[in-house]
Amino acid sequence: MEKLRKRFTLHEMVLAGAFLLIFLIGACSNENFLSIRNILSLFQQMSEMGIMAMGLTIVIITGGMDLSAGTTMGLCAVTSGLCLTKGLGVVPSLIISLGVAVLCGVMNAVLVAIIRIPPMIATLGTQMFFLGVALVLSKGNSISGIPESFYFLGQAKIFGMPLQMLLLFGLAVFLIIMLKNTVTGQHIYALGNNMKAALFSGIRTTHVLFYSYIMCSVMCCIAGNIQVSRVATARADMGSAFLMTCISAVVLGGTSINGGNGGIVGTVVGIMIFAMIGNIMNLVGISSFWQQLATGSILVLVVVFNRMIEMQKYKVKSRKV
Amino acid sequence: MAGKVFLQMENISMTFPGIKALNNVRLDVREGEVHALMGENGAGKSTLIKILSGVQKPDVGSKILVDEKEVEFAGVSDSIKHGINAIHQDLSLFPNLSVAENIYLGRSKNGKVDWKECTKIAEEAIEVLGITMNVQEQLSNLSIAKQQLVAIARAISFKSRLLIMDEPTATLSFSEVRMLYSIIEKLKKQNIAILFISHKLDEVFEVSDRVTVLKDGEYVGCKDIKELDENSLVQMMVGRSVAYKALNDVSYAGDKILEVKNLSKRGNFKDISFALHKGEILALTGLVGAGRSETVKALFGLNPPDSGEIYLNGEKIDIKNVSQAIRNKIAFIPEDRHEEGLILEMSMKDNITLPILKRILTPFRFINRKEVDKLTENYVEKLSIRPSQIDKLARNFSGGNQQKIAVAKWLITKPDILIIDEPTHGVDIASKTEIHKLLKKLAKEGMAIIMVSSEWQEVFALSDRVLVMRHGRIVHEDDTATGNQELMMEKAILGGN
Incomplete structure (x- = not known):
């Protein structure tokens, strides 16, 4: 126990506990839960949300927020949908879609890092703006007729494993290394902890914020294209429903909403927990209304538990320290 | 000078996980005296203040007596009820409220604010300090020194008998410090005791009557300021005497x-x-x-x-x-x-x-x-x-x-x-x-x-x-x-x- 406590924080152990508990419930309640087919489809379903949540994690660690993540995903989806149906090749379409994502990220970063609007407000504005652009571009319709050559992203399997699952893990590994082992990663944490001290330490805070917001938008773009490929249509409101779940997963994973700590692994585990709950309930045949209730309670419970640990640690009676 | 003993703290201990922040510390404060609390960083001054103002609860066995009656502080409001008010370094005021509102806050009746009484209480409290100030002014428009005075006025308006001032001069300019000293004198005359925390030796010698020294969470001693000089006080705090002598023997200026x-x-x-x-x-x-x-x-x-x-x-x-x-x-x-x-x-x-x-x-x-x-x-x-x-x-x-x-x-x-x-x-x-x-x-x-x-x-x-x-x-x-x-x-x- 002592050894474990040194290696992991209490929150990490609680999260792992919650994960195992839900996993066990799944394994006991339905024999199909542990089948390879089910597990692979579980990953397939969570990839899009997982990738977006990882992007959000970076922005949230800087002490920021990207409420436009969902509509960025929608805009990128519509962009590549339009390009593909207008006869552009797969590669040029993807490049244009990525370009749009970078523009979205730059716009957020300009508002947050240069004009210094609080991230919540800035991205609340761009959220609607991006949705508006996507709606105008798509004339409010869903774009169908995506050529089959684009299906690989969301439907192909490599050695029997869905491509988007491999993408999820690949990106996760990349981001974990980026955050943990590179100067940029270290600067992201420093910035999230104390913007002023980071500036005084010679960190180019503006550069770091640009990097983070663009990274987040690019992640949304990847998620959007996977979904376009999987369902073979593109719609402006594609990612809108993802946003809150993704933020919840980031928080559940232990990233502080105030910035400065947390990480990718927690976020992925958080998304997995949400995905498993949905999956189990589907298998057992419980209505999706109960899914919301279950995910909500787990989030509240874990957050309350964290707060209790914190209060114990600092021996304070209330919020006042 | 020697007034009645107002506050006694005995056997105060405070244990955090892994650290004993205070160990059998004692402190007594008399009415109308300025009592300096000194010690190096980490000596336990802040913890003692937190206990005294009801923010933290000491270990079992600690005793606090006000007017020779044992009391227990379950929260900040308890210590205010017994006439103890702390003015923290960050002042804990509300910048967007007026001076009057800041002073009045926390005593509305039946959830209603009596604006006339609010102004009255604020003006009275300011008057006690012997200064003039527009109580309708928004707090954030005032200098730090003036805001500090508002904090003091607020404490006084609660019929405070002991004011705890945590490094009150840290953010003040020279003339503002003089003004604070003169206000401390006035408060003394009204039999209000002041617990004064400071790092600056000259300040302590200038304003305080007695001084209690803590070191590493232990009680070192309590002395009349007249019995001490700078060197002996430093010796109490550090446990050895540190020469505060000039180090600039030679100038090494080069290119x-x-x-x-x-x-x-x-x-x-x-x-x-x-x-x-x-x-x-x-x-x-x-x-x-x-x-x-x-x-x-x-x-x-x-x-x-x-x-x-x-x-x-x-x-x-x-x-x-x-x-x-x-x-x-x-x-x-x-x-x-x-x-x-x-x-x-x-x-x-x-x-x-x-x-x-x-x-x-x-x-x-x-x-x-x-x-x-x-x-x-x-x-x-x-x-x-x-x-x-x-x-x-x-x-x-x-x-x-x-x-x-x-x-x-x-x-x-x-x-x-x-x-x-x-x-x-x-x-x-x-x-x-x-x-x-x-x-x-x-x-x-x-x-x-x-x-x-x-x-x-x-x-x-x-x-x-x-x-x-x-x-x-x-x-x-x-x-x-x-x-x-x-x-x-x-x-x-x-x-x-």
């Missing part, structure tokens, strides 16, 4: 390294010109608000000037941002360790290596963790930072050691010019001496140091030359060794000719 010509920035500073030499400690002094910090921040790219020139080794340079300053081998250790100097929630090693991460990369452009550990351990040893756990969060070090971490963070960049703002602000006396010796040693090794300081003792003990600033201008320049100390102080306070 000119930095020259500043006519540096100006509207509303900050004007026509600043000076030269800095290798191996020299140049003190920049003056009162709070004289433009000293603004000037040095300009040299570090944090506050770019409107006009003027900066020459480094004879070459004109531009410093538009911090990275340019670092590239020009300039380092800056800000005054506010918690907000500007350190990232408290990061480990000591991450803090120390933050400015130089780009210089210690592996061939794959990853951070070289081994190098991080090695460099940190190197500086931990050099500056004897305690405890020497490099993974410990910066938050968990004492003030003195935090300052050493801040110094290490910039020495690691191997600067030619080190700018340090209030090097020993809020640092205990033992660490103070260590930091002074370190600065002297660095200068001896050829580093050019600009030290911003408002402590005259520090300026005279350490610097080779002094620049006195007032209202954004340099009003006086002198050699420390041969200069006239009284003249320098006079220039800073009164300015003019």
Whole structure:
């Protein structure tokens, strides 16, 4: 126990506990839960949300927020949908879609890092703006007729494993290394902890914020294209429903909403927990209304538990320290 | 003088996981006295105050008596009910409310605010202090000193019998400090006791009647101030006597390294010109608000000037941002360790290596963790930072050691010019001496140091030359060794000719 406590924080152990508990419930309640087919489809379903949540994690660690993540995903989806149906090749379409994502990220970063609007407000504005652009571009319709050559992203399997699952893990590994082992990663944490001290330490805070917001938008773009490929249509409101779940997963994973700590692994585990709950309930045949209730309670419970640990640690009676 | 005993604290102990913050500490305060509470950082002063103001609960067996009756403080409101009010360093007021609202807050009847009574109570409280102030003014429009008076007025309006003041003079200018002293005198006459926490010895000797000293969470003693002199008080605090003598035996000034010509920035500073030499400690002094910090921040790219020139080794340079300053081998250790100097929630090693991460990369452009550990351990040893756990969060070090971490963070960049703002602000006396010796040693090794300081003792003990600033201008320049100390102080306070 002592050894474990040194290696992991209490929150990490609680999260792992919650994960195992839900996993066990799944394994006991339905024999199909542990089948390879089910597990692979579980990953397939969570990839899009997982990738977006990882992007959000970076922005949230800087002490920021990207409420436009969902509509960025929608805009990128519509962009590549339009390009593909207008006869552009797969590669040029993807490049244009990525370009749009970078523009979205730059716009957020300009508002947050240069004009210094609080991230919540800035991205609340761009959220609607991006949705508006996507709606105008798509004339409010869903774009169908995506050529089959684009299906690989969301439907192909490599050695029997869905491509988007491999993408999820690949990106996760990349981001974990980026955050943990590179100067940029270290600067992201420093910035999230104390913007002023980071500036005084010679960190180019503006550069770091640009990097983070663009990274987040690019992640949304990847998620959007996977979904376009999987369902073979593109719609402006594609990612809108993802946003809150993704933020919840980031928080559940232990990233502080105030910035400065947390990480990718927690976020992925958080998304997995949400995905498993949905999956189990589907298998057992419980209505999706109960899914919301279950995910909500787990989030509240874990957050309350964290707060209790914190209060114990600092021996304070209330919020006042 | 010897009034009735108002408050007694006996056998006060406080245990945090792993640390015993207080061990059988006692304190008694009489009516109408100014009682100083002293001790180095980490001695347990803050914990004792938190217990006294009901923020924290002491261990079982601790006894608090008010008017010789045992009481228990379950929360802040309990201690206020017994006439104990704390004025914290951050004042804990509401900047967007008016003076009257700030004073009145917390006593509405049946959820309704009686605005007439609100104004009345506020005006009465202000009157007790013998000052004039428009109580309808929004608090954020007032100076820090005035806001502090509002905090005092608020405490008095609650029929306070004991005021706890935590480093009340830390953010005040010279004349404001005088005003605070006169108000303390007035409060004494009304039989209000004051528990005064301060790091500054001269202050304690000036205002207090008795002093209680804590050290490492233990009670050292309580003495009449008349029985003590500076040396014996320091001895009580540190456990040994520390000579506060001048260290500036020889001047090591070498080649000119930095020259500043006519540096100006509207509303900050004007026509600043000076030269800095290798191996020299140049003190920049003056009162709070004289433009000293603004000037040095300009040299570090944090506050770019409107006009003027900066020459480094004879070459004109531009410093538009911090990275340019670092590239020009300039380092800056800000005054506010918690907000500007350190990232408290990061480990000591991450803090120390933050400015130089780009210089210690592996061939794959990853951070070289081994190098991080090695460099940190190197500086931990050099500056004897305690405890020497490099993974410990910066938050968990004492003030003195935090300052050493801040110094290490910039020495690691191997600067030619080190700018340090209030090097020993809020640092205990033992660490103070260590930091002074370190600065002297660095200068001896050829580093050019600009030290911003408002402590005259520090300026005279350490610097080779002094620049006195007032209202954004340099009003006086002198050699420390041969200069006239009284003249320098006079220039800073009164300015003019």
